[in-house]
Amino acid sequence: MPKTIHVSVAWPYANGDLHVGHLAGAYLPADIFARYHRMKGNRVLMVSGSDSHGTPISVEADRRGVTARSIFEHYHERFLLTQQKIGISYDLFTHTDTENHHQVSQDIFTVLLERGYLYKETQKLLYSELEKRFLPDRYVEGECYICHYPDARGDQCDNCGNLLEATQLINPRSKNHPEERLSIRETEHYFLDLSKFSGQLLEYLDKHEPHWRANVVSFSRNFIAEGLRGRPITRDIDWGIKVPLEGWDSKRLYVWFEAVIGYISASIEWAKNSGQPDAWKDWWYNPEAEIYNFIGKDNIPFHTVIWPAELLGIDGIYNPDSTTPLSLPYDVPANEFMNIEGKQFSKSRNWAIWLPDILDRYQADAVRYYIAAMFPETKDSDYAWDGFFSRVNAELLAAWGNLVNRMLSFAYKRFAGHVPTYDELTFEDKQIIAKVEAGFEEVGSLIEAVKLKEALSTAMGLVRDANGYLDTRKPWMTIKEDAADAARSVYTILNVITNLNTLLAPFLPHSAQTVHEYLGFDGQVFGDLNIVEYAESTRSHKGLVYDGTKAIGTWEKRTLTPGQALREPKALYIKLEPEIIEQERGYLGAPREEGEIEV
């Protein structure tokens, strides 16, 4: 019985390029998980998109003196190309400035309001006469009321490190117009009344805790223990989704509130785009469906508490006659952070490894391999260039790539380009075949439990076993005096390589296709990743779309047919030069220029 799996992936702010932190935290684990489940024959829907709203985008736009829209459109385009290149197989990667997303977000606001889950409250905020607007904390500077540092930011003091309340700053001023004295004004906002859900949320946590990661459980419990206070879901800004009420034209939905809605709105958009407008309900109104939210640890309470509260509050939306409730996240396998050469990622200091840059210099599967081997699943990990160098050369290339290359070219040369025909296999031959076949169960159950790092190292252990097997059977020796025995062992190792290739395919989809072809198979292991343009009534947008119709890869053992024609193999991976370590370290912290992304 196939499972129904929703893979919800955190939405990146479209205010800068994607970096390895994005990949390590959410996108790559989600992709590996989704590819595996598709191979397994399960029904997968994986969605995400660019977060086009939010202050980070406005701040970046102001810094460059352009509109917020042009910033998000620029980076959305780059997100599509980058993720296409590294192969993140979204069924739909869209963005939050679509008519569809605006509509769904406003509908959800309206439903929550009608059901009494929202309340109005007056807040005091800093107002700029000059700009005729309330200023978000990030636009405010002033004297710290704790240490009296004169240039404290609106949300935090860089001198004493304390988090600040912007309205309490001494002589608060606008970042854009430092000469102006800001005043405090009252403004009205809607709040989501989280406390109304506390009983249901505790029940929800109790039910799911047993299969959640320890860090996710403790973050969530801690968040609830601190008390479920109402959270504002509207703001005094002009870039974002309008509040669907008369007289609220100057306000917009708060980005934290509408971005998570993207999981549903993108599912709805995907269904519309595929011509089956109700298809999204197979995931969202289906008690058997499992929803997995792949996110970074900074987002945990939003996905285990606040988002479930929103979902509980809108149960039955677009499906009033439903007898089953709207689905809540089944698991939130949050990753910790991936640091870089021992230091935390920092955009402002350019202490970052940008994906467009490294995809220009290294193979996508090399990047995927290193990051997957270093996934911060239980604690922060560290991306180090000497580590990248040695893991790619000594593990990916030397153990796996070389195994493929040595035996495929041996078979190609010594067995006239065909899979050898054999009489009977020896004990050792059957033993290694059985061991690798058992990997489907072993690696598969680790992936299902989202223990991806362990899944990868288990598969790599089998690669080492295969190399060990060769050393005992030595086909390059036996071919000289006992051709029949060489045929047995070469047949065996090709069979083993076929299955190892399947086990590694979710991690290394690009080289999986290459090996598949070298072995003489036709067709595609996975489907295609296309950039598609979608028109709505007043505007159109592009999305990244996985089309699985051509995919033939399945998660099961395969037996090679003796006599099958092989294709001439070439080396799978490019060997890295030691110089890259210092070269790459040199880019860290230095000024960077965005390059074109070549496909």
Next chain:
RNA sequence: GGUGAUGUAGCUCAGUUGGUUAGAGCGACGCACUCAUAAUGCGUAGGUCCUCAGUUCAAGUCUGAGCAUCACCA
């Protein structure tokens, strides 16, 4: 300041409910091999499991205190 997490071989990390000589990969060293991008295989060396105190017949594993790192919250 509060909460949570982490601290195990040169490096990156595993170590389930406390139980025999603490594991893996990489790196180092030695040997073997030559099909392969000098790639592989076997073997060796390398650890007061952050510190101190406690519980126990027995602690990397439990408890307390401390030190260090990180995150979240204030």
